[in-house]
Amino acid sequence: MYTQAMDTMGKDEAPKAIRSAEDARLQERFDARIDAGDFIEAKDWMPDHYRKTLVRQISQHAHSEIVGMLPEGNWISRAPTLKRKAILLAKVQDEGGHGLYLYAAAETLGTSRDQLFDALHTGKAKYSSIFNYPTLTWADMGTIGWLVDGAAIMNQVPICRCSYAPYARAMIRICREESFHQRQGFEALLTMMTHGTEAQKAMVQDAVNRWWWPSIMMFGPPDDESPNSAQSMRWGIKRVSNDELRQRFIDATVDQAKLLGVTLPDPDLKWNEARQSHDFGAIDWSEFKRVIAGDGPCNRERLAARVKAWDDGAWVREAATAHANKQTLKEAA
Amino acid sequence: MTTTTQNEWPLWEVFVRSKAGLDHKHCGSLHAADSKLAIQMARDVYTRRQEGVSIWVVRSDQIVASDPGDKAMYFDPAEDKVYRHPTFYELPKSLDHM
Numbered sequence: 001m002y003t004q005a006m007d008t009m010g011k012d013e014a015p016k017a018i019r020s021a022e023d024a025r026l027q028e029r030f031d032a033r034i035d036a037g038d039f040i041e042a043k044d045w046m047p048d049h050y051r052k053t054l055v056r057q058i059s060q061h062a063h064s065e066i067v068g069m070l071p072e073g074n075w076i077s078r079a080p081t082l083k084r085k086a087i088l089l090a091k092v093q094d095e096g097g098h099g100l101y102l103y104a105a106a107e108t109l110g111t112s113r114d115q116l117f118d119a120l121h122t123g124k125a126k127y128s129s130i131f132n133y134p135t136l137t138w139a140d141m142g143t144i145g146w147l148v149d150g151a152a153i154m155n156q157v158p159i160c161r162c163s164y165a166p167y168a169r170a171m172i173r174i175c176r177e178e179s180f181h182q183r184q185g186f187e188a189l190l191t192m193m194t195h196g197t198e199a200q201k202a203m204v205q206d207a208v209n210r211w212w213w214p215s216i217m218m219f220g221p222p223d224d225e226s227p228n229s230a231q232s233m234r235w236g237i238k239r240v241s242n243d244e245l246r247q248r249f250i251d252a253t254v255d256q257a258k259l260l261g262v263t264l265p266d267p268d269l270k271w272n273e274a275r276q277s278h279d280f281g282a283i284d285w286s287e288f289k290r291v292i293a294g295d296g297p298c299n300r301e302r303l304a305a306r307v308k309a310w311d312d313g314a315w316v317r318e319a320a321t322a323h324a325n326k327q328t329l330k331e332a333a
Numbered sequence: 334m335t336t337t338t339q340n341e342w343p344l345w346e347v348f349v350r351s352k353a354g355l356d357h358k359h360c361g362s363l364h365a366a367d368s369k370l371a372i373q374m375a376r377d378v379y380t381r382r383q384e385g386v387s388i389w390v391v392r393s394d395q396i397v398a399s400d401p402g403d404k405a406m407y408f409d410p411a412e413d414k415v416y417r418h419p420t421f422y423e424l425p426k427s428l429d430h431m
Contacts, residue, residue: 043401090381097378104362107344113364114341170361177382320366321342327367 034236039165042108050235053228054164055109057237062102063120063127067302069095071135072144080138087184088141094177101170108166121307129288130214132296139192139200139207145185146260147208147215147253153178154249155219163236186256193261201261208257209265216280217288219246225285250278344393345371347378349385357389365390 026045033040040046069092076092079085103113119125130148135141156175162168192200220242223229232238250269257264268281290296342364348357360379365371371390379385399407415421424431 041401043398093377093381097381100363100378101361104344107362112341173361317342317366320370321340324367324370 034163034234037236038163039168040163041165049231050164050237051109053232053235053237054167055106055111057232058102058106058109058167059111059116059119060126060128062099062106062116063125064131065095065099065102066120067127067131067306069099070302070305071131071133071298072141074135075138075141078138079141084141084188091145091181091184094181098174098177101173102167105164105166105170117310121303121310123294123303126292128218129291129296130218131302132291132298133210133214134298136210137203137207139189139203140211142185142188142192142204143207143211145181145183146189146256147185147211148218149178149181149185150253151215151218151249153182154245154252158239158245161236161239186260189260189262204260205262208262212265213283213287214291216246216250217283217285219243219249221285221288247277250280254278342366345375345390346393346396347371347375348389348391349375349379350387351385353386357387360384362393 027047030040030044030046030050040050072088072092072095076085076088079088103116106116107113116125120127135144153175156171156178159171160168160175162171189204192204196204220226223241223243226242229238229241233241254264254269266281268279270279271277272279291299294300343366344362345365345368346362347360349360350357363371363374363378365374368390372388375388375390380388411417
């Protein structure tokens with residue numbers, strides 16, 4: 001799963017004026033490497049602004065994976081069959097793993113895990129708005145896999161070519177694992193639509209109605225309202241624009257919805273022959289801004305659950321550290 | 334030997350042998366209190382889909398790396414030594430598999 005293009009949501013100060021001739025030379029070499037399509041590694045020189053942008057984007061992405069475990073974790077104990085329960089457990093475990101790959105990538109830029117967690121727990125850091133919506137029925141599990149993970153994959157594949165190599169490597173690993181997430185979701189819905197009762201089919205349609213708009217918001221604000229996008233594109237952190245990714249996702253999803261036998265809740269959604277793409281209705285960006293700012297249906301609940309998990313685990317972390325220190329002292333004696 | 338106590342678990346680099354006969358390859362890092370936990374967590378984080386048959390972990394602060402600033406000085410001089418590669422030598426067709 002993935003954070004939306006929230007890298008555009010930060011308040012960036014303008015890059016500072018270049019200070020010395022040495023800095024200018026380093027900056028020039030850095031720009032040349034970016035232009036040549038080179039990868040930047042952790043120990044390489046990079047502009048402060050590049051580093052800050054990456055720390056923010058990668059950590060938001062990591063937080064999204066971790067918070068993203070909550071809406072689905074909600075259904076593990078209520079999965080309808082043992083098979084679905086095992087699948088859901090594996091998927092939620094994957095999200096945890098993805099969070100860890102990404103935290104590790106962020107840490108290569110000189111931040112610490114404790115700082116990153118602290119930013120999440122104090123509400124300073126953002127995570128994807130999608131996880132602040134509730135998961136009301138079992139059909140939400142399939143729909144999250146199909147739409148939310150589908151949107152995530154669309155977003156994430158271009159980041160496998162991100163100029164910052166530790167991030168790109170984490171993304172390659174994540175993308176390899178992510179495809180199962182979308183397929184299991186679609187298959188779960190297809191099973192309900194093919195073999196389910198009328199009530200179960202209605203449940204699928206209801207879930208799709210609720211998740212469609214938040215899913216297409218995952219790609220972030222429109223291009224003309226993403227002031228930092230151009231810089232991220234220039235640096236090879238971002239490869240494809242928000243609107244372009246959103247269009248690709250919508251075009252891919254329309255046929256999948258037909259196959260499933262559900263409708264997408266947008267009366268303005270129709271094929272445009274001239275554009276060879278689907279037109280779609282206006283997105284309610286006020287809702288998006290509200291949810292990002294902390295006022296979505298589940299923001300408080302999600303954050304409280306993360307903080308509680310962290311606090312409840314404190315004694316385990318302390319005990320493991322105390323044991324390790326004791327062993328070290330014993331060896332030294 | 335100095336002993337330090339810390340709050341944040343130290344960082345470990347993880348190397349995984351994907352199957353018998355191949356070498357261990359670096360695949361990422363993680364935080365763990367000690368080596369035993371590091372191995373166990375590496376199993377959970379990096380080998381959920383049979384990606385490995387053996388794991389090495391090493392404390393990140395124990396790794397010594399070449400300086401990226403020395404890259405040109407260290408590695409570029411080999412570029413003009415093409416005679417170190419087999420393709421440098423032109424042999425008769427009948428011997429081309431040598």
